Amino acid sequence: MWLKKAFDQAVVGERVPKASFTDENAIASFGVGKNMVSSIRHWAMACDILRDTCEDQNFFAIAPTASEILRDGGLDPYAENPSTAWYAHWWLAGKGYRSTTWRWLFNYVTSPTFTRQELEGPLEDFARKIDPKKRISPSTLSRDLETCLRSYAPRFAGGSPEDFAEPLLGELGLLQEVHKGQFAFRRGPKATLHDGLFAYALLDFWESSAQGLSSMAFEAISYGEGSPGRVFKLDEDSVAERLMALSDLTDGYLVWTDTAGLRQVHKQPGDSEELRRKLIRRAYD
Numbered sequence: 577m578w579l580k581k582a583f584d585q586a587v588v589g590e591r592v593p594k595a596s597f598t599d600e601n602a603i604a605s606f607g608v609g610k611n612m613v614s615s616i617r618h619w620a621m622a623c624d625i626l627r628d629t630c631e632d633q634n635f636f637a638i639a640p641t642a643s644e645i646l647r648d649g650g651l652d653p654y655a656e657n658p659s660t661a662w663y664a665h666w667w668l669a670g671k672g673y674r675s676t677t678w679r680w681l682f683n684y685v686t687s688p689t690f691t692r693q694e695l696e697g698p699l700e701d702f703a704r705k706i707d708p709k710k711r712i713s714p715s716t717l718s719r720d721l722e723t724c725l726r727s728y729a730p731r732f733a734g735g736s737p738e739d740f741a742e743p744l745l746g747e748l749g750l751l752q753e754v755h756k757g758q759f760a761f762r763r764g765p766k767a768t769l770h771d772g773l774f775a776y777a778l779l780d781f782w783e784s785s786a787q788g789l790s791s792m793a794f795e796a797i798s799y800g801e802g803s804p805g806r807v808f809k810l811d812e813d814s815v816a817e818r819l820m821a822l823s824d825l826t827d828g829y830l831v832w833t834d835t836a837g838l839r840q841v842h843k844q845p846g847d848s849e850e851l852r853r854k855l856i857r858r859a860y861d
Contacts, residue, residue, distance in 0.1 A: 579664065579744075580655050581606055582620035583638065583646040590643055591635040592626055622674040623664040641856055651860040658768035659859040661744050662808075666777050668745075670807040671784075676703060677720045682750075682809070683801045689760045692721045729753045750809050765814040772858035774818050775825055777804040778841075779848050779855075794819070794839035825858070826851060 585596040585605070596602060597617045606613050620626040625646070626636040645651045645660060652660045672679025680702050685695065696717050703712050727743050728751035748768070754760050781803050786792055798805035798815045805815045819841055822830040829851055831842045 577655060578616045578619055579623055579625050579642075579660075580646055580653070582616050582625055583642060586638055590638045591630055591632070592638060593635055595634070618674065623667045624671075624673070641853070644853070644856065645860075651857065655744065657860055658747060659770050659773050661748055662769055662773050662859075663856075665745055665748060665750070666773070666780070666807065670777060670780065670802055670804070672802070676706070677724045679802075681721075681724055682807050685761075689754060689758050691757050691759070692718065692725060695721055725751065725759055729759060761809050763809045764811050765817075766808060766810060769808060769810075770859040770861075771818055771821050771825055772855040772861075774804055774808070775822060775830065776852050776855040776859065777807070778822075778830070779852055782843065783848075789843075790845075791840045791842045794841075797841065825855070 582592065585592045587593060596605065597613050602613045603610055606616060608616070617626070621628065621636075624639045625642040627639050628636060630637040641663075643650070645663070646653055646655065651657070655661075667673060668675040668678040669682035670679075677699060680699055681695070684698075684702065687694075696714065699721065700712055700714070700717055703710070703717070727745045728748065730743055730746050731753075749762055749766065751759055752762055778797065781797075781800070782789075782792060785800060785802060786796070794816070797803050797819070798810070798812055800806065804810070805812075810818075816839070819832040822832050822841065829844050829846070829848065831844075833840060833842060
């Protein structure tokens with residue numbers, strides 16, 4: 577419920593005062609400790625609930641899609657629908673805004689199984705390529721990986737009651753702990769991933785990787801860095817099945833063709849912003 581907690585700090589004008597996360601009432605208002613208040617702010621920005629784009633620098637702006645989903649009477653005001661979790665996952669692992677570890681894990685790790693310790697070195701190398709001058713703490717890398725992995729494959733043994741509360745992303749079935757401390761992706765069809773959310777992600781990916789192009793190859797959609805196929809861990813048959821439904825889903829804006837072994841999706845000219853809003857609404861049907 578952290579994303580909802582952040583959203584509920586909104587005031588008139590679809591804005592959230594930045595002071596909501598720093599003033600002396602923040603702990604009581606959110607009902608969590610001081611460090612968790614900072615965490616709520618971070619994840620709300622990483623999942624595109626809050627944006628630091630408000631003209632008044634004292635406020636965060638609420639993202640339009642987040643408002644449509646989480647407002648009272650909205651598509652999913654209590655974050656109970658799987659589409660909300662898929663949407664958050666897309667922002668974390670597909671877009672990678674403020675979530676380098678998530679983006680890297682789902683796009684660069686190809687081993688059949690892996691442990692947190694095995695990931696630490698390659699992740700550090702990746703981070704250093706992004707910013708060679710930045711000092712990277714091994715303990716920070718380790719904690720970030722642990723947080724990322726346990727977001728999808730929670731630890732159920734031991735500790736506090738919070739250890740038994742399945743995280744938002746745990747229901748997606750993207751990652752499993754096959755042995756103690758050893759993890760594997762679960763590639764294949766995803767029953768709870770709505771075609772509307774898949775198409776929304778495809779348009780997002782298209783804009784970031786192939787803007788201006790009128791067609792995209794099946795292989796890019798399935799395996800490209802940041803693609804829906806890779807980020808959602810879909811197998812080829814599952815991707816193809818969803819692409820076949822695109823024309824009806826998008827009213828002909830996206831069309832799948834398979835001619836002489838050349839499999840691709842064609843996109844019509846025009847702005848897709850309104851279509852994306854429509855696809856998000858469909859994902860909650």
